[in-house]
Amino acid sequence: MAVIVGHLGQFASGLVLTVEVTLLSLAAGLLLAVPVALLREARHPALWIPAYGYTFYFRGTPLLVQLFLCYYGAGQFRDQLEAAGLWVWFREPYFCALLTLALNTGAYTAEIFRGGIRGVPRGEIEAARACGMSGILLYRRIVLPKAFRLALPAYSNEVVFLLQSTSLVSIITLMDLTGVARVLIARTFMVYEIFIFIGALYLALTYFVLWVFRCVEWRLSAHMRQAPEA
Amino acid sequence: MRGILTFACAAALGLAALTFGPGEAGAQQMKKVKIGTEGAYAPFNFIDANKQLQGFDVEIAKALCAAAKYDCEFVVQDWDGIIPGLVAKKYDAIIASMSITEERKKVVDFTERYYKTPARFVRKSGSKIEITDAGLKGKKVGVQRATIHENFLNDKYAKIVEVRSYATQDEANLDMVSGRIDLLLADSVVLSEGFLKTAQGKGFEFVGPDFVDQKWFGDGAGIAVRKGDKDLREALNKAIRQIRTDGTYKKINDKYFTFDAYGK
Structure with a gap:
């Protein structure tokens, strides 16, 4: 217990990094996921094949391998990356962690959204078309809002998975919550105490995320609840 | 039903422990000792192209086992889990260039050093x-x-x-x-x-x-054993002294280094 109290500052900085990496890669992944989901639904092969290849790779390989590839793999191609002006980015473990996590969660989120888009009832689309909507307007007003609502429960899972996946970034030298824990364990050998403590922190974060999603879902489903009796 | 099953299992395990407890088996043949090492710390311990453990630590470990008449088996374990692994009895000793420090001594016992380098x-x-x-x-x-x-x-x-x-x-x-x-x-x-x-x-x-x-x-690299495992520690200490005096240590040392790794 004294160990945990004595290093609260380090745990706090680890927690900040964990939350930061989660939020940033989540935002980037989300921005990426919407266009990829739409491309996946496109009819022209030049559109859906690249999107399919992307989700196929990132969902089909372990995140740990992707992290190693981005970090140590990039290290081997320093000269080429330097020539392309990209080395300043790839030399930072923080950038590699964000890039890999964003691409990874982007692929999963794209598939979740695609499911959402597929789930929009045909009748609603036909009704919209009957009103004269087409193309972008149809997607913006009818398909996407409905798809988001349908995808939300699955997406909340993805957010939780991502939060927990960030524990892997300590392997490329980042001092996130897990990284801090491992350094402290190395000094104190209090494996159970420290891992149980950070486990509890992850648990609290996870339930906070789930609570936020429950609030959002509650708001978005107002039309499905019975009106309160006057 | 569940309770009876659990009880039966516990009883069976207890019986097994009685029959195959340590000491009894060791009396007839060489005592089995599991050695934990890392396998990613060349030239002290590493895994070669043929997936064999090699290195100074590994050869010293084999020499010590021969001197102490132990039947040794190596277990490869990542470094940051190597002490928890020992405590959790995944192996009985760590021979992996582990420095003898005060912090570690709170958790494990050490033999004398078997080398010391800055x-x-x-x-x-x-x-x-x-x-x-x-x-x-x-x-x-x-x-x-x-x-x-x-x-x-x-x-x-x-x-x-x-x-x-x-x-x-x-x-x-x-x-x-x-x-x-x-x-x-x-x-x-x-x-x-x-x-x-x-x-x-x-x-x-x-x-x-x-x-x-x-x-x-600390005081150089030693062999970590579980706290209170006095028999193993003393046997290994004796073995270290033995290979230092009978020339086995020098033979292994000279294969890897141009100086005496034992230090002063």
């Missing part, structure tokens, strides 16, 4: 980084996680340098080559044999003094 920094040749507070300012230093070198850096230089901790020394070396970090800090022999003398380590050099402060670097 720690040093490595820089890129011509990078002109000096090992002074001013020279180290803002530099990124790579070090292996959960090592005495990491503790030393964090205690002495955490405010000056940026410490990057790696799971294995190999990964730290990789990042040194790719230029992500400016310096490496590790055992001098590991750096010279496992890095500087390899093709990878061309263009890098030692810089700064030998670090041997007892507070961080």
Whole structure:
């Protein structure tokens, strides 16, 4: 217990990094996921094949391998990356962690959204078309809002998975919550105490995320609840 | 029903423990001892192209087992879990270049040392980084996680340098080559044999003094056993003395080093 109290500052900085990496890669992944989901639904092969290849790779390989590839793999191609002006980015473990996590969660989120888009009832689309909507307007007003609502429960899972996946970034030298824990364990050998403590922190974060999603879902489903009796 | 089943299992396990308890089996044949090592710390312990464990630690371990008449089996375990693994009885002793330090002594018992080498920094040749507070300012230093070198850096230089901790020394070396970090800090022999003398380590050099402060670097590398495992510790101590005197140690030493790794 004294160990945990004595290093609260380090745990706090680890927690900040964990939350930061989660939020940033989540935002980037989300921005990426919407266009990829739409491309996946496109009819022209030049559109859906690249999107399919992307989700196929990132969902089909372990995140740990992707992290190693981005970090140590990039290290081997320093000269080429330097020539392309990209080395300043790839030399930072923080950038590699964000890039890999964003691409990874982007692929999963794209598939979740695609499911959402597929789930929009045909009748609603036909009704919209009957009103004269087409193309972008149809997607913006009818398909996407409905798809988001349908995808939300699955997406909340993805957010939780991502939060927990960030524990892997300590392997490329980042001092996130897990990284801090491992350094402290190395000094104190209090494996159970420290891992149980950070486990509890992850648990609290996870339930906070789930609570936020429950609030959002509650708001978005107002039309499905019975009106309160006057 | 569930309760009865649990009870039956517990009873069966208890019976098995009675029948196959330690000591009884050892009386007839050589005592089995499991040795934990890392396998990623050349030239002390590493896995060669044929997936065999090799290195100074491994050969010393085999010699010690022969001297103590133990039937030894190696278990490979990642470094930062190597002490928890010992405590959890995944193996009985750690022979993996583990330095004898006060912090570790709180958790495990150590034999006498079987070698002692100083720690040093490595820089890129011509990078002109000096090992002074001013020279180290803002530099990124790579070090292996959960090592005495990491503790030393964090205690002495955490405010000056940026410490990057790696799971294995190999990964730290990789990042040194790719230029992500400016310096490496590790055992001098590991750096010279496992890095500087390899093709990878061309263009890098030692810089700064030998670090041997007892507070961080302890009393050299010893063999860790579980707390209170006195029999094993004493047997290994005897074996260390025996291979030092009968020339086995020197034979292994000379295969790897041009100096006596046992130190003074």
